[in-house]
Amino acid sequence: MADRYLSFTATAPGRFLTRRLGLPQPAALRRWSPEHPSLTGDLLHLTAGKSTLDLAPVLARTGLPLGAADPAAVVLDATGVHDVDTLAEVHAALHPVLRTVAASGRIVILGSPLDADDDHHRAAVQQALEGFTRSLGKEIGRGRTVNLVRLTDATSAESTLRFLLSPKSAYVSGQVIGVGAGGGQWAARDFGERPLAGRVALVTGGARGIGEAVGEVLARDGAEVVVLDVPQAEADARRVAGRLGGRALALDITAADAGERIAAELPDGLDLLIHNAGVTRDRRLVNMPADRWSSVLDVNLASVLRTTDALLAKGTLRPGGRIVATASIAGLAGNAGQTNYGASKAGVAGLVRALAPRALDTHGVTVNAVAPGFIETRMTAAVPLFIREAGRRMNSLAQGGLPVDVAETTAWLAHPASGAVNGQVVRVCGQSLLGA
Numbered sequence: 001m002a003d004r005y006l007s008f009t010a011t012a013p014g015r016f017l018t019r020r021l022g023l024p025q026p027a028a029l030r031r032w033s034p035e036h037p038s039l040t041g042d043l044l045h046l047t048a049g050k051s052t053l054d055l056a057p058v059l060a061r062t063g064l065p066l067g068a069a070d071p072a073a074v075v076l077d078a079t080g081v082h083d084v085d086t087l088a089e090v091h092a093a094l095h096p097v098l099r100t101v102a103a104s105g106r107i108v109i110l111g112s113p114l115d116a117d118d119d120h121h122r123a124a125v126q127q128a129l130e131g132f133t134r135s136l137g138k139e140i141g142r143g144r145t146v147n148l149v150r151l152t153d154a155t156s157a158e159s160t161l162r163f164l165l166s167p168k169s170a171y172v173s174g175q176v177i178g179v180g181a182g183g184g185q186w187a188a189r190d191f192g193e194r195p196l197a198g199r200v201a202l203v204t205g206g207a208r209g210i211g212e213a214v215g216e217v218l219a220r221d222g223a224e225v226v227v228l229d230v231p232q233a234e235a236d237a238r239r240v241a242g243r244l245g246g247r248a249l250a251l252d253i254t255a256a257d258a259g260e261r262i263a264a265e266l267p268d269g270l271d272l273l274i275h276n277a278g279v280t281r282d283r284r285l286v287n288m289p290a291d292r293w294s295s296v297l298d299v300n301l302a303s304v305l306r307t308t309d310a311l312l313a314k315g316t317l318r319p320g321g322r323i324v325a326t327a328s329i330a331g332l333a334g335n336a337g338q339t340n341y342g343a344s345k346a347g348v349a350g351l352v353r354a355l356a357p358r359a360l361d362t363h364g365v366t367v368n369a370v371a372p373g374f375i376e377t378r379m380t381a382a383v384p385l386f387i388r389e390a391g392r393r394m395n396s397l398a399q400g401g402l403p404v405d406v407a408e409t410t411a412w413l414a415h416p417a418s419g420a421v422n423g424q425v426v427r428v429c430g431q432s433l434l435g436a
Helices: 005-009 012-021 056-060 084-094 120-139 155-164 209-220 231-244 257-267 288-314 329-334 337-361 384-393 402-413
Strands: 044-051 071-082 106-111 145-150 177-180 200-204 224-230 248-251 271-276 316-328 366-372 425-426
Touching: 005 012, 005 384, 012 155, 044 056, 056 155, 071 084, 106 120, 106 155, 120 200, 120 209, 155 337, 155 402, 200 209, 209 224, 209 231, 209 384, 209 402, 224 231, 224 384, 231 248, 257 288, 271 288, 271 402, 288 316, 288 337, 316 337, 316 402, 329 337, 329 366, 329 425, 337 366, 337 425, 402 425
Parallel strands: 044 071, 071 106, 106 145, 145 177, 200 224, 200 271, 224 248, 271 316, 316 366, 366 425
Antiparallel strands: none
């Protein structure tokens, strides 16, 4: 459903009226398209404190020219901030340039891991960067985003920086993303426009909505997409798979043997396991019968646990593989009427954090999650008008996201060069005002 308020605020009367009434003034976001694959403008590189990062080669590969005139993006290296005095350099670096950053521009702040050493002064000011990032994201406006990346070396973070400095990250803001060291043999390789060529991706719940968008973006990036959905949606799954040049798999993901059946259908293995299937059965707990509770937990959490365990145990997921699960901000912040859904999505986040180190060490597979906020789908279109409008406006970008925003974030986590991104839960919510 079209966001008429967003369209209205783009008109002269709309701008005047909303400014006079103090109402949100969302800016139309610039997303990726074949005609506009990158931001337009310069990349400004700033430093606070004394940094040891070798950023120049990585920034040169983002496709944005280094410069200071009307920047489309700013990268502030704050890894050298170690006390309150050097924290002041963050203010000194950004304060003069904020007004010059283009609409739909990007600000990326680089920090150090909080466990880098036992200096509590350094830990304090590095933690302070999180509050700074999230606060700046809520005030910067004009469709611009602000994110913090904690890293130890620049090369391992290249895929992350390229994502955050591109139109593909239009609805990702206020996030803190940890990037480990290393990341495998592909960390600095140029994959061109089809980085997933030769890779097989399974997308559960892939026949419609967000799952369909994920399949489209993965196919665009070169993957062979297997569209899995329930037998009742087989016709839609076949339609989507045919359009993407992939194949359909009609299967109830909650079946006890779902993992074994997937493994049998993919005897040559799988590279990308995208857990997207999900349901809602909303009702306040006092009015919620047991079947509404159990059906949501079974689809959204238990099936994810069972199939992941089965596919890892059978070796179906090949080394270098990626697991990307779908959490939700409802699981991070909670939501009235969604105790079942919130529990299931918080469980997905717990799965990611616990499994990620073991899956990487044992199987060479990373495990991450996306946590969507208010995304414009058929489901949200059915939400009552005033609740829908509140959902759209209660984020720093003052608008709902699109399924493609979740898909682009999934594709970044699935990228061969994203091997150093592991155990992360990344919100795709326009920096929702709810949750951390």
